[in-house]
Amino acid sequence: MIDRPMSMGRLPITRRNFVTLPLALCASAAALPVFSQALELESGVLRVGVLTHYKPFSFVDGQLQGFDVDVLKRLASVLKLELKIQTDGMTNLQKKLSSGEISVIANQLLTTPENRRQFDFVRSYAANQLVCVQHEDDSRDFLSLDDLLGKKLGVLANTGVEDQARGALGKAVLAFPSIDLAFKQLAEKKLDAVLEESLIADYYIERDALPIKVASPFAPPLSAGWAVRKGNKALAQRLSEGVQTLLSDGSLKQISSKWFGYDVSRPNVSHTTLPR
Amino acid sequence: MLSWLYGLMPIPSSRSWVLGCAVLTALLLSGCETTTMRPPQVDTVRFTPMPESKRVIAQPKIKYLVRADGYEYCARITGIPVTPTSRPMACAFWNVRRKECTVVTPLVTGYNYVGHELRHCFEGSFHD
Numbered sequence: 451m452i453d454r455p456m457s458m459g460r461l462p463i464t465r466r467n468f469v470t471l472p473l474a475l476c477a478s479a480a481a482l483p484v485f486s487q488a489l490e491l492e493s494g495v496l497r498v499g500v501l502t503h504y505k506p507f508s509f510v511d512g513q514l515q516g517f518d519v520d521v522l523k524r525l526a527s528v529l530k531l532e533l534k535i536q537t538d539g540m541t542n543l544q545k546k547l548s549s550g551e552i553s554v555i556a557n558q559l560l561t562t563p564e565n566r567r568q569f570d571f572v573r574s575y576a577a578n579q580l581v582c583v584q585h586e587d588d589s590r591d592f593l594s595l596d597d598l599l600g601k602k603l604g605v606l607a608n609t610g611v612e613d614q615a616r617g618a619l620g621k622a623v624l625a626f627p628s629i630d631l632a633f634k635q636l637a638e639k640k641l642d643a644v645l646e647e648s649l650i651a652d653y654y655i656e657r658d659a660l661p662i663k664v665a666s667p668f669a670p671p672l673s674a675g676w677a678v679r680k681g682n683k684a685l686a687q688r689l690s691e692g693v694q695t696l697l698s699d700g701s702l703k704q705i706s707s708k709w710f711g712y713d714v715s716r717p718n719v720s721h722t723t724l725p726r
Numbered sequence: 727m728l729s730w731l732y733g734l735m736p737i738p739s740s741r742s743w744v745l746g747c748a749v750l751t752a753l754l755l756s757g758c759e760t761t762t763m764r765p766p767q768v769d770t771v772r773f774t775p776m777p778e779s780k781r782v783i784a785q786p787k788i789k790y791l792v793r794a795d796g797y798e799y800c801a802r803i804t805g806i807p808v809t810p811t812s813r814p815m816a817c818a819f820w821n822v823r824r825k826e827c828t829v830v831t832p833l834v835t836g837y838n839y840v841g842h843e844l845r846h847c848f849e850g851s852f853h854d
Binding site: 579586591593594652655663664665666667668669670671711712713716717718719720721722 | 782789791793795799800802803804805806814815816817818819820821822823824828830838839842843846850851
């Protein structure tokens with residue numbers, strides 16, 4: 451208990467104070483935006499940004515919709531928050547997050563080391579990984595790019611996947627401006643396989659009833675989650691708790707089935723690891 | 727301790743200690759190998775299989791792939807690296823919509839690895 455205000459004049463300047471006082475002042479200054487964001491949440495309003503063109507996670511087709519948008523709406527309902535959603539490109543969303551205009555980017559951002567330096571992350575709710583997609587009549591096993599030598603492979607243009615596939619397979623790789631075009635060619639058996647994220651593939655398979663299937667994984671599950679401003683751990687924690695509620699009350703499973711045809715909250719790969 | 731060896735093999739006394747030490751070392755090393763190759767804890771205990779109604783896939787169609795690049799493939803799809811001290815011995819992936827599951831192992835494997843992955847085919851990520 452402090453029964454009287456302590457003035458700086460009475461605080462003896464020791465060697466320790468000389469170092470700790472400026473540090474404490476810096477820390478409190480750094481905490482101010484965090485405090486204000488926490489207050490914003492306490493006021494019952496969650497200001498959120500989502501990408502405008504990011505099917506099936508958030509996109510405008512007449513109105514804003516998507517898997518992440520449905521999760522966001524359910525989460526707001528559980529946490530009893532009013533949502534104010536803005537749509538934009540990633541660069542602008544990051545600027546808005548930094549300035550405090552929005553509190554969350556509610557798309558599954560990759561938790562890369564670079565992003566971790568910039569954001570804190572909310573618990574992930576969807577397992578997603580790069581997979582090989584094949585025609586449903588095709589029982590061949592393509593587990594690596596080596597297996598695809600001499601085969602026609604479809605990929606999304608201007609991506610790291612295209613670069614890697616071209617490096618291994620050269621001209622047999624066909625790059626598409628939109629991945630649904632590749633899936634259509636695969637459905638017509640004009641391609642042997644397409645490499646794409648599992649959730650995006652499952653969305654088009656579910657939506658268009660395409661005769662194609664998600665076959666083998668090509669990379670580990672992506673680590674991703676909603677992003678809040680770095681240091682705003684209180685908000686990340688509260689939203690993570692909300693996500694946990696959605697996982698346990700079955701509502702995430704319901705939303706997930708609507709968009710992908712099954713519960714995507716759990717990974718679809720496993721392993722046994724042993725010491726040599 | 728090694729007297730049974732002496733009984734079985736007439737060995738000149740000057741060389742008996744050298745041979746004895748070599749045999750002892752070999753025994754110890756094989757013991758170490760047995761210790762390090764013990765399966766994970768999850769494979770040494772009995773378990774009650776999930777009822778069908780709670781499985782990720784109640785009755786999956788299972789494919790078993792034995793691959794020369796089994797270690798590398800399992801490392802690549804799970805993110806568990808192959809290191810000088812450990813490596814993924816088997817892995818599985820499943821497609822809930824199609825009720826299909828694939829188990830992958832390297833060319834040499836064990837019952838416990840295949841059994842472990844088979845359980846994943848029914849129960850999904852049961853130990854994460």
